[in-house]
Amino acid sequence: MVAVIHASRSFRTVLNYNENKVREGMADCISAGSYPKNVVDLAFNEKLNRLRDQAALRPSVKVNCVHISLNFHPSESLSGAQLEVLAEDYLDRLGFCGQPYLLYRHYDAAHPHVHLVTTNIRNDGSAIKLHNIGKSRSEEARKAIEEKYHLVRATDSEATENTVKSAYSQRIEYGKSETRRAIAGVLAGVLTTYCYGSVAELNALLGLYNVEASRGKEESRIYKNRGLIYRILDSQSRAIGVPIKASLLPGKPTLNFLEERFVMNRIVRRQHRSRLRNAIDMAFLKGQVSTVNDIVGLLKTQGIDTVIRRNNNGELYGITYVDHTTKCVFNGSELGKNYSSNAIKKRSGERDLPVSPLGQSGQKEWVKRQEKDIDPRLVPVEQSIETNITGDFMETLIGPEYANELLPWELRNRLKRKRKKKRSQDER
Structure with a gap:
């Protein structure tokens, strides 16, 4: 069994996702814990309001919706009653005993799986801590349930892989669904x-x-x-x-x-910027990096997708990091100048290649020929990977925080206009 836990600020969004699956015939709502009615008698608003009312007992907690999926091996055939017992046992071990929850059984994948929607606000107004819940509590609960109910055990690599995926982990293929x-x-x-x-x-x-x-x-x-x-x-x-x-x-x-x-x-x-910066710096220090694609592969092993943008000539002009562990997205420049597209290209040692005189159609062959003709002995010493990594890493450690994002955009534009006006006056 593999458990994936996500926290959210919107009960409506999570419920809509599951209820849409029900309307499509791809899921069933099979159980409702701590609800005043049977699950078959509950309307959408009744499901939603029960969770919202519970969360309202602690209005200061904004992240109060918990969305969990329990995934089983394709060879396992579990009845609805078995899934209800198993899901409630998992919630109890996780510290959610007595919490209102909805249990959905989905049929949209090759393996059997269920979705649980609940809240981390208790009846007395206290909040169940969600920080690091996957490793601190869910992993122990998962192993205990696998043993108790004789389920196929998930390997540690499978469990780790699933904890860094987003809530919707499949690419859309046009034409396969509405x-x-x-x-x-x-x-x-x-x-x-x-x-x-x-x-x-x-x-x-x-x-x-x-x-x-x-x-x-x-x-x-x-x-x-x-x-x-x-x-x-x-x-x-x-x-x-x-x-x-x-x-x-x-x-x-x-x-x-x-x-x-x-x-x-x-x-x-903001509190997660340092984690991402450190991950990028350590990837440069530990890995053999000679192109931007190398750093993309190294970061992916840590649950970080790196979205790179290149022009028609293959030159890098933009980079964005998607950290699935902290659920944060940063443009490279938002992390600091050492993590922008130009800095990453420089640190990785990737060089711009001349544009093909044959135009775009001949660019690939031109690039291959140019790469073969480059003698690595002619590369200047200051472009070596170790030099770039050490300098950028030390600058990050001792340099000031990247402060530009702390300024409102209106003020940034005002400062830009002032500098532009001053330059024009100096030219006169």
């Missing part, structure tokens, strides 16, 4: 779970699941009216299919909704 519901499923798993500070950072996260949020071109009516659409991407990151308006999706994830989250997320994620 577009609106597929996009809604991805948004339910990431919008209120991850901390991102801009539409670009959100798209770096959504792109992992072949989804994009778009405001359209600046001259378009959508952009001028502050509209937002979501669409599916193909394997080449090109938009495909019919775009869906944000206002038509569950929870209405419009631009106004996102901008409110941007402000809150920028504050919440």
Whole structure:
């Protein structure tokens, strides 16, 4: 058995995800613990309000929705009654005894699995601590349940791998499911779970699941009216299919909704910047890095997806980090100048190659020929990996915090205008 735990700020989003599966015939709500009615008699609002009322006993706790999935081996055939007993036993061992919960059995994967929706606020108003709950309590509960109910044991690598995945861990494939519901499923798993500070950072996260949020071109009516659409991407990151308006999706994830989250997320994620910086620095110190792709692979082993952006000539111009452990998304420059795209390219030793005189069509062959012609003995000493790593790492340790994000964007633009005005006056 593999258990995956996610904390959220929105009961409605999590419930919509599971209830949409029920409407599609891909899930059943089979149990409701500590509810006044039987599960078959509960309406959506009754399910939602019971959890919200419980969470309201401690309004200061904002992250109060707990979404758990229990995944079993494909060879195991468990009845609904067995799943109810097993799920309640797991919650008790996790410290959620007596908490209201909803149990959904899903049929949308090759292996049997259930989803639990509950809250970490007790009847007396105290909060169940969620920090490091996966390692401190869930791992012990998982092993005990596997032994008690004679389940197929999950290896440590499988358990570790699943703890760093997002709530929605599958890429959308256009045509395999209805577009609106597929996009809604991805948004339910990431919008209120991850901390991102801009539409670009959100798209770096959504792109992992072949989804994009778009405001359209600046001259378009959508952009001028502050509209937002979501669409599916193909394997080449090109938009495909019919775009869906944000206002038509569950929870209405419009631009106004996102901008409110941007402000809150920028504050919440600050405490996790150092963890990501250290992970990047240690990857450079420990691994054999000669290209940007090498550092991408090293960070992935630590649960960090690195989204890189290159132009048509293959030159790196942007980088974004998605940390699935802390659920934070950072553009490289938000972490500091040592973690921007230019700095990472320099630290990895990757060199810009000349553009093919044959145009774009001949670029790949041109690149191959140029790489063969480069003599490593001609590379300047100051470009060596060790020199770059040591200098950047020491600068990070003793340098000041990256303070630019602490300034409101209005003030940043004002300072830019002042500097530009001063330069123009000096030129005169």
